[in-house]
Amino acid sequence: xxxxxxxxxxxxxxxxxxxxxxxxxxxxxxxxxxxxxxxxxxxxxxxxxxxxxxxxxxxxxxxxxxxxxxxxxxxxxxxxxxxxxxxxxxxxxxxxxxxxxxxxxxxxxxxxxxxxxxxxxxxxxxxxxxxxxxxxxxxxxxxxxxxxxxxxxxxxxxxxxxxxxxxxxxxxxxxxxxxxxxxxxxxxxxxxxxxxxxxxxxxxxxxxxxxxxxxxxxxxxxxxxxxxxxxxxxxxxxxxxxxxxxxxxxxxxxxxxxxxxxxxxxxxxxxxxxxxxxxxxxxx
Numbered sequence: 001x002x003x004x005x006x007x008x009x010x011x012x013x014x015x016x017x018x019x020x021x022x023x024x025x026x027x028x029x030x031x032x033x034x035x036x037x038x039x040x041x042x043x044x045x046x047x048x049x050x051x052x053x054x055x056x057x058x059x060x061x062x063x064x065x066x067x068x069x070x071x072x073x074x075x076x077x078x079x080x081x082x083x084x085x086x087x088x089x090x091x092x093x094x095x096x097x098x099x100x101x102x103x104x105x106x107x108x109x110x111x112x113x114x115x116x117x118x119x120x121x122x123x124x125x126x127x128x129x130x131x132x133x134x135x136x137x138x139x140x141x142x143x144x145x146x147x148x149x150x151x152x153x154x155x156x157x158x159x160x161x162x163x164x165x166x167x168x169x170x171x172x173x174x175x176x177x178x179x180x181x182x183x184x185x186x187x188x189x190x191x192x193x194x195x196x197x198x199x200x201x202x203x204x205x206x207x208x209x210x211x212x213x214x215x216x217x218x219x220x221x222x223x224x225x226x227x228x229x230x231x232x233x234x235x236x237x238x239x240x241x242x243x244x245x246x247x248x249x250x251x252x253x254x255x256x257x258x259x260x261x262x263x264x265x266x267x268x269x270x271x272x273x274x275x276x277x278x279x280x281x282x283x284x
Contacts, residue, residue: 003070003072004043004046004047004050004070005046005050005068005069005070006023006045006046006049006068006070006102006270006273007049007050007052007054007064007068007274008049008050008051009054009064009068013064013065013067013068014067014068014069014070015067015069016069016071018067019066019067019068019069019099020066020067020068020099020100020281021063021066021067021068021069021099021100021102021277021281022068022069022070022071022094022099022100022101022102023046023068023069023070023071023102023104024071024073024074024087024090024091024094024101024102024103024104025042025043025046025070025071025072025073025074025104025106026042026073026074026083026087026103026104026105026106026110027039027040027041027042027043027073027074027075027106028074028076028077028080028083028105028106028107028109028110029106029107030077030079030080030083030107030109036223036257037223037257037258038105038106038107038223038254038255038256038257039106039107040257040258041104041105041106041254041255041256041257041258041269042073042104042105042106044256044258044263044266044269045104045253045256045266045269045270045273046070046104046270047266048263048266048267048269048270049270049273049274051267052267052270052271052274054274056274056275056278058275058278059278059279059282061278061281061282063274063277063278063280063281063282066281068277069099071090074086074087074090074110079143080109080112080143080146081143083109083110083113084109084110084112084113084116085113086113087103087110087112087113087114087117088113088114088116088117089113089117090113090117091103091113091114091117091118091250092117092120092121094117095117095118095120095121100249100250100251100277100280100281101114101250101251102250102251102252102253102273102277103250103251103252103253103254104252104253104254105252105253105254105255105256106254106255107147107223107254107255108131108135108147108150108208108210108254108255109146109147109149109150110252110254111150111154111208111252111254112150112153112154114206114208114250114252115127115153115154115157115158115206116157118158118206118249118250119157119158122204122249124159124202124203124204125158125159125202125204125205125206125249126158126159126160126161126200126201126202126204126205126206126246127151127154127155127158127159127160127161127205127206127208128160128161128163128197128201128205128206128207128208128242129151129154129160129161129162129163129208129210130163130164130207130208130209130210130213130230130235130238131151131162131163131164131165131208131209131210131212131213132164132165132166132167132184132210132212132213132224132225132226132229133148133165133167133168133210133212133224133226134151134162134165134167134168134172134176134181135147135148135149135150135151135152135210136149136151136152136155136168136172136175136176137149137152137169137171137172137175138152138171138175147255150208151175152172152175154208155175155177158206159180159200159201159202160177160180161180161181161182161197161200161201162176162180162181162182163182163187163197163213163238164182164184164187164213164229164230165181165182165183165184166183166184166185166226166227166228166229167224167226179200180200182196182197184228184229184230185228187230194237194238194241194242195241197238197242198241198242198245198246201242201246202246203246203247204246204247204249205242205246205247205248205249206248206249206250206251207239207242207248207250207251207252207276208251208252208254209235209251209252209253209254209272210222210254210255211253211254211255211256211265211268211269212224212225212226212229212255213229213230213235214229214230214231214232214235214268215227215228215229215230215231216229218231218232218265218268219265219268220259220262220265221256221257221258221259221262221265221266222255222256222257223255223257224255232268232272235272236272236275239276239279240279243276243279243280248276248279248280251273251276251277253269253272253273256269
């Protein structure tokens with residue numbers, strides 16, 4: 001099978017040495033607890049991305065001209081811990097090469113290795129989580145690298161802000177900082193919530209997006225869809241503000257569980273990434 005490149009770009013724009021942006025697929029689905037299939041997410045995003053228009057209307061730009069290289073997937077699947085080690089090594093190398101990493105999950109546990117790599121390069125940075133689930137368990141099903149623990153690991157090495165949360169368990173409450181979590185039902189009643197989130201963040205911000213932050217009407221293709229989520233436009237407008245006020249240093253998009261009958265969520269994920277990159281690199 002021919003290797004898929006994000007955006008279906010011509011070779012002149014996918015050369016690693018010249019690319020400012022590097023996409024790292026991590027098709028791992030070892031700890032998900034309901035619907036399986038997140039390991040098919042990276043390939044579905046890459047396939048859908050080849051069908052995007054590469055001109056971004058809102059920024060009046062073509063970010064692909066900055067160069068977007070797509071690496072071979074991280075295939076380590078012996079354990080979530082081993083997978084995180086492999087991701088950490090890859091992302092650390094990308095940061096050493098001054099690339100902007102975009103990690104494609106896979107389930108949310110793929111983010112842990114990225115958090116560790118960024119902690120080596122940034123003494124003070126924040127992890128901004130967009131998610132339906134708080135993911136603050138100390139451990140779950142015998143592993144502290146389970147997808148349900150990803151933000152408990154993040155807060156060990158960065159400040160965190162959690163946005164769009166609408167599902168949690170009692171055992172997570174001791175890990176959750178009430179000043180740093182923005183529940184879905186609360187932000188729907190607030191006119192100032194985006195600025196409130198921004199105030200909790202360092203200048204340098206890593207963004208981790210679990211696609212189930214979006215309402216299932218927009219994103220049905222996730223392993224654990226939760227009602228009453230954010231709209232696509234709410235996410236875009238929020239990230240515009242974050243980009244204006246902070247330095248976005250990296251990005252992951254996780255938990256796409258593709259459905260062969262409905263390709264629209266695959267395209268949404270691909271387009272979301274492209275719009276964030278267009279914001280980040282506009283006028284850079």
